[in-house]
Amino acid sequence: MYVSDLSGTDEDYDRWYMSMPRNRQEKADRYKVGVAKKRCIKAFALLEYAIRDLIADTGDKISSDCAAPIPLCEDEKGKPYIEGDPFFINLSHSGQRVAAALAPCRVGCDVEQTCRDGIGIAKHFFAKEETGYLSAIGDEAGQRSEFARLWTCKESIVKCTGEGLGRELDDFSLIDANGKRVNEVKLSGQDEVYHVHTFGEYDGYCYSICSTCDCTEDNIRFVRIQDE
Numbered sequence: 001m002y003v004s005d006l007s008g009t010d011e012d013y014d015r016w017y018m019s020m021p022r023n024r025q026e027k028a029d030r031y032k033v034g035v036a037k038k039r040c041i042k043a044f045a046l047l048e049y050a051i052r053d054l055i056a057d058t059g060d061k062i063s064s065d066c067a068a069p070i071p072l073c074e075d076e077k078g079k080p081y082i083e084g085d086p087f088f089i090n091l092s093h094s095g096q097r098v099a100a101a102l103a104p105c106r107v108g109c110d111v112e113q114t115c116r117d118g119i120g121i122a123k124h125f126f127a128k129e130e131t132g133y134l135s136a137i138g139d140e141a142g143q144r145s146e147f148a149r150l151w152t153c154k155e156s157i158v159k160c161t162g163e164g165l166g167r168e169l170d171d172f173s174l175i176d177a178n179g180k181r182v183n184e185v186k187l188s189g190q191d192e193v194y195h196v197h198t199f200g201e202y203d204g205y206c207y208s209i210c211s212t213c214d215c216t217e218d219n220i221r222f223v224r225i226q227d228e
Contacts, residue, residue: 002099046091118144129173199220
């Protein structure tokens with residue numbers, strides 16, 4: 001997982017915008033609020049950086065020709081991947097942070113700020129085991145932290161499946177019968193096992209990643225791509 005903030009000059013953002021494919025530019029143009037448009041642009045700029053960084057030693061066209069567009073495709077579930085390279089990708093953003101996840105199989109990621117009312121949201125969206133797990137945490141800070149971990153894990157799972165809001169978050173639980181948080185889950189109607197990992201909190205944000213292969217590295221990189 002690669003993470004960056006919204007730092008950068010207007011010239012940086014103009015350059016990143018011009019490097020995006022037309023459909024991504026149109027998506028950015030739909031945002032009326034400046035920070036939302038910045039997140040959209042910076043997330044794709046981070047993705048380009050991550051792809052070139054991750055496959056820098058392969059010697060293929062993507063890594064050797066920085067001016068070449070990245071050939072993004074979609075699988076049958078609408079999940080984007082890179083043509084000619086075994087990488088699936090996913091993007092997320094929240095507040096002043098953007099994140100890009102890459103894996104050799106379908107992948108989802110999520111970043112969220114940790115200042116939410118965890119119990120209030122959990123009662124409306126989480127499975128009862130998860131709500132009970134959070135309610136048993138005595139201190140408010142710890143409760144917010146664990147809520148952020150659960151929330152980002154669950155969001156990364158439904159992003160990995162490609163269902164998004166099409167699957168209710170209370171349809172599955174990340175808390176087992178012993179009241180412990182688990183790192184893999186099977187969803188109703190599917191045979192695949194989804195492996196999830198949370199990186200915890202960094203500077204007020206929580207990050208999680210999910211993939212369909214049990215190969216997710218415990219690795220998160222914070223980069224300032226305008227310095228590259």
